[in-house]
Amino acid sequence: MALDRLFNVARKEFSDHITSRRFIIILGLLLVISTISIYDGIENYNNSLEAYTEQLQHMEEFADPYKSWMPQKPSIMYVFISMMSYMTMLGGILAIAIGFDLVSKEKETRSLKSLLSHPVYRDEIINGKALGGIGALGFAMALALAIAVAMLLLFSVVPTVEEFAAILVFGAVSLGFLLAYFAVALTMSTAAKESGNALIYTLVIFFAVSSLLPMFGAMAANAFAGDPPEAPEMGPMPKEVVRVASSNGYSTTSVAQSVVYGGTEDPAWREYEEEMQTYIEKRRLISDISNLLSPQMNYYTVAIAVTNPQLSSMIASPYDTATDEPAGLAGALGRVWMNIAALIVFPSAFFAAAYVKFMRMDIR
Amino acid sequence: MIRTENLTKVYNGKPAVDGLDLEVGEGEIFGFLGPNGAGKSTTILMLTGMIEPTGGRCFVDGIEVADDPLNVKKIIGYLPEDVGFYGNMTGEQNLDYFARFYGMDAKERRERIAELLELVHLDGVTQKAGEYSRGMKQRLGLAQALINDPRVLFLDEPTANLDPEGVREYRELVTRLAGEGKTIFVSSHILSEVREVCRTVGLLAKGRLVAQGTLAEVARALAPSDGDAVRIVVETRERLPAIEDPAIIDIERNGNHAVVRAKADIRDRLAASLFEQGLHVREMRIEEPEIEDVFMAAYRR
Numbered sequence: 001m002a003l004d005r006l007f008n009v010a011r012k013e014f015s016d017h018i019t020s021r022r023f024i025i026i027l028g029l030l031l032v033i034s035t036i037s038i039y040d041g042i043e044n045y046n047n048s049l050e051a052y053t054e055q056l057q058h059m060e061e062f063a064d065p066y067k068s069w070m071p072q073k074p075s076i077m078y079v080f081i082s083m084m085s086y087m088t089m090l091g092g093i094l095a096i097a098i099g100f101d102l103v104s105k106e107k108e109t110r111s112l113k114s115l116l117s118h119p120v121y122r123d124e125i126i127n128g129k130a131l132g133g134i135g136a137l138g139f140a141m142a143l144a145l146a147i148a149v150a151m152l153l154l155f156s157v158v159p160t161v162e163e164f165a166a167i168l169v170f171g172a173v174s175l176g177f178l179l180a181y182f183a184v185a186l187t188m189s190t191a192a193k194e195s196g197n198a199l200i201y202t203l204v205i206f207f208a209v210s211s212l213l214p215m216f217g218a219m220a221a222n223a224f225a226g227d228p229p230e231a232p233e234m235g236p237m238p239k240e241v242v243r244v245a246s247s248n249g250y251s252t253t254s255v256a257q258s259v260v261y262g263g264t265e266d267p268a269w270r271e272y273e274e275e276m277q278t279y280i281e282k283r284r285l286i287s288d289i290s291n292l293l294s295p296q297m298n299y300y301t302v303a304i305a306v307t308n309p310q311l312s313s314m315i316a317s318p319y320d321t322a323t324d325e326p327a328g329l330a331g332a333l334g335r336v337w338m339n340i341a342a343l344i345v346f347p348s349a350f351f352a353a354a355y356v357k358f359m360r361m362d363i364r
Numbered sequence: 365m366i367r368t369e370n371l372t373k374v375y376n377g378k379p380a381v382d383g384l385d386l387e388v389g390e391g392e393i394f395g396f397l398g399p400n401g402a403g404k405s406t407t408i409l410m411l412t413g414m415i416e417p418t419g420g421r422c423f424v425d426g427i428e429v430a431d432d433p434l435n436v437k438k439i440i441g442y443l444p445e446d447v448g449f450y451g452n453m454t455g456e457q458n459l460d461y462f463a464r465f466y467g468m469d470a471k472e473r474r475e476r477i478a479e480l481l482e483l484v485h486l487d488g489v490t491q492k493a494g495e496y497s498r499g500m501k502q503r504l505g506l507a508q509a510l511i512n513d514p515r516v517l518f519l520d521e522p523t524a525n526l527d528p529e530g531v532r533e534y535r536e537l538v539t540r541l542a543g544e545g546k547t548i549f550v551s552s553h554i555l556s557e558v559r560e561v562c563r564t565v566g567l568l569a570k571g572r573l574v575a576q577g578t579l580a581e582v583a584r585a586l587a588p589s590d591g592d593a594v595r596i597v598v599e600t601r602e603r604l605p606a607i608e609d610p611a612i613i614d615i616e617r618n619g620n621h622a623v624v625r626a627k628a629d630i631r632d633r634l635a636a637s638l639f640e641q642g643l644h645v646r647e648m649r650i651e652e653p654e655i656e657d658v659f660m661a662a663y664r665r
Contacts, residue, residue: 008464016452110448114508116414117442118465119434363414364406 005124006131013132017098018139026094027140031147033086038148041079042155048074076152076159077166077307083148084303087174088296091140092206095178098136099185100202101195102129103358108195113363126358130186130351137178145171166329170306173299176343180295181206183350190357210296217290225283229275232268288338295346298339305332365390365516365547366411370420373406373571380406382571383420388549388564393542395562396551397659403571404551405445408518411549412442424516438466441514445521445551447505451494455486455504458493459511466512480507483537498525506534516547523557535561555659567662574662583655586662595651596624596631601644609633623651 017023052073103126106112115125145167152159159167185202192198291297309332333340366388373381381403388394398404409415411422413433422429424436449458456477463473481487484503493504502525509517519538523531538561542548552558558565559579566576567586575582593613598604599621607615611633613625624634631648638645 004467005465008461012450012461016450020452109451110444110446111450112448113414113444114447114449114462114505117412117437117440117444117509118462118511119437120465121434364409 002124005120006128009120009125009128010131010135013102013129014135014139017132017136020098022097023094023136023140026090026097027143030086030090030094030140031144033090034083034144035147035151037082037086038079038151041082042151042157045074045076045079045157046155048078075308076157076163077170079152079157080148080167080170081304081307083144083170083174084300084307087177088210088299091174091178092181092210094140095137095181096185096199096202096206098133099182100189100199102133102186103189103354103361104192104195104198105189107193107363116363122359122361123355126190126355130183130354133182133186134179137182138175141171141175141178162329166306169329169333170303173302173306173340173343176340176347177295177299179347180343180350183347183354187350187354187357190354190361209294213290213294214287214297217287217294220290221283221286224286225279228279229272231272232266292338292342293346295343298342298346301339302333302336302343305336365392366394366422366424366549368407368411368420368422371407371410371417371422372419373403373410373415374418379418379571381410381417384568384571384573386566386573386576388547390547391542391545392564393538393548393550393562395558395565396549396568397553397555397558397565398551398568399553402553402568404553404568405520406571407568408442408520408549408551412440412518413437438512439514440516440518441509441512442518443502443505443509443520443522445524447501447508449493449496449501449504449508451492453493454491455481455489455493455496455500455507458504459508462508463511476511476513477507480510483507483510485533499527499530502526503530506537510541514546516549517541518549518551520551522550522552523554531557555656559655567659569662579655583658586658593625593627594629596626596629596634597647597649597651598622598624598634598638598645599647600638601646605641605643607634607637609637620646 103112106115116122149159149167181202184205185198188198188201188205189195192201291301306329309329366386368384368386371381371384371386372379384403384407386407396404396407406415410417411424411429413429413436416430425439427436429436449455450461453461459477459480460473463476468476478487481489484507486500486503486507489500493501496504502522506519506522509519522538523534526534538548538550548561550558550562562579564577565579565582567574567582575585577585598607601620603620604617604622607622607624609626609630611627611630613627615625616623624630629650631650635645635648
């Protein structure tokens with residue numbers, strides 16, 4: 001494979017994408033929505049910051065008895081949380097829109113035969129097409145992030161170095177998500193004879209992995225984990241700590257219970273607590289495995305880890321008592337390494353399938 | 365310049381090209397004839413390195429195509445049947461994209477493209493290739509096949525979408541290119557097209573080469589066998605009387621017209637006999653089979 005030929009294909013594909021009406025319209029929509037939601041996010045951030053400052057002042061003025069409990073300073077990454085929801089929808093559509101006819105259109109217009117008659121290997125063509133598409137999606141993502149950062153600066157919100165790194169990681173994770181659907185679309189475009197069919201197959205996979213799979217995962221978890229253990233009939237009222245964490249498109253509830261009776265724990269309640277923990281872990285394991293196959297779920301998990309490491313930490317360890325220690329970006333990413341790996345494996349598998357299919361394609 | 369050895373391509377257990385042995389010399393204009401589905405395009409795809417043969421080998425300028433398709437593509441040009449382009453790009457942009465694969469620098473590309481667009485009368489056309497008529501696409505196809513100034517040119521049904529003027533220009537161009545020493549391989553199912561430009565032909569039917577040589581040689585080889593019999597067409601002004609000669613096998617008579625099947629060419633004796641009987645001979649000739657009929661018969665076999 002020669003790089004000059006590969007880049008020739010990639011250059012043409014990239015140029016085709018960014019000048020196509022389809023790409024410009026969807027990207028325009030994405031950027032408009034992105035701008036509005038970032039504006040909303042900045043307002044929310046400013047309100048949270050104001051509330052935080054007031055809380056600090058209040059604690060200092062009244063010698064608050066909960067002084068040891070420090071309110072958490074809002075992060076500007078909260079601004080990006082709203083980006084997740086439309087990125088999964090509009091971003092997914094953008095990725096599908098640029099990929100679903102990449103090969104099938106060349107078959108339909110017979111330009112593939114003309115192209116292959118010149119000195120270029122098939123792998124250079126398919127890799128060049130993939131590279132051009134990745135470049136176009138990267139360009140879209142970079143534009144969205146650039147607008148977001150520009151708006152932050154416009155509203156005098158200056159990210160720290162760590163926050164800036166988090167923004168870049170968020171962009172990379174979002175790009176990874178877009179690549180998942182771009183890879184699916186490219187594979188379907190290579191497998192299908194007509195672009196219309198390629199689009200339908202891609203949409204079927206899109207909805208299957210984004211909606212059906214998590215639903216089946218939850219059903220499978222219910223089926224395999226069985227009924228939850230029953231609480232003991234007699235006993236003292238448990239001391240219950242309920243933590244509810246929610247974000248756009250993702251919410252979790254964790255319950256931690258501990259029962260103290262006369263200075264010693266009630267063995268029945270302790271046993272119940274252990275059974276409940278096992279039950280929840282079993283359910284969670286099955287649902288996590290099925291979620292790993294869904295780019296959406298992986299994206300949500302990783303993006304939450306980047307934008308809100310504390311929430312991510314609570315989701316990952318619901319039985320841990322709340323810690324006041326702020327979880328760092330690296331730590332949060334470390335906890336979701338499987339989801340990061342899945343976000344890499346999913347598009348890689350589809351790119352590999354597209355490659356193999358294209359190399360064996362009948363070009364009569 | 366072009367050689368195939370037992371070249372075979374099988375699709376779904378069915379041979380599209382079956383043990384093809386072919387040889388085309390340098391500078392020849394070779395017509396590859398055959399009905400639709402005979403395996404002509406499949407043969408070209410193998411010769412241009414776009415598909416791999418199931419069996420056998422093929423060579424272009426001594427390079428085995430399956431072993432080194434890229435180097436073969438550097439010295440050949442190919443105009444596919446129903447050629448296609450990128451509809452969102454102009455003809456010039458399409459040619460520029462293809463030219464980049466040959467390592468031509470910007471100046472070289474610009475000059476070559478301008479020269480080719482002028483050659484195919486598409487210079488000054490600013491519309492996108494997606495808006496081209498089929499004839500314009502065909503002419504752009506010819507330009508893209510010539511982008512690298514190839515030594516061997518493969519043309520698959522080159523006149524299919526051309527108007528009469530386009531066909532005339534195409535013929536002139538092919539003759540000129542052959543004059544420059546290029547080998548031209550023209551695939552067509554239209555005999556009249558091939559006989560206009562080609563010096564040698566090969567006839568393919570059901571994936572097999574039926575005959576190869578000059579048109580006259582192929583026609584002779586394919587003519588229906590009538591033993592050593594000669595068919596003589598006779599027409600007189602008057603009604604034909606009974607004709608007798610020991611060499612005559614049979615006569616098909618129709619008023620003043622007859623077709624005489626004889627063991628040898630007995631035209632001199634026949635003419636003398638008719639003259640002696642006071643008849644005026646209007647026509648007397650040996651009947652050669654029509655080349656179209658010969659090819660049609662071979663197509664149907």
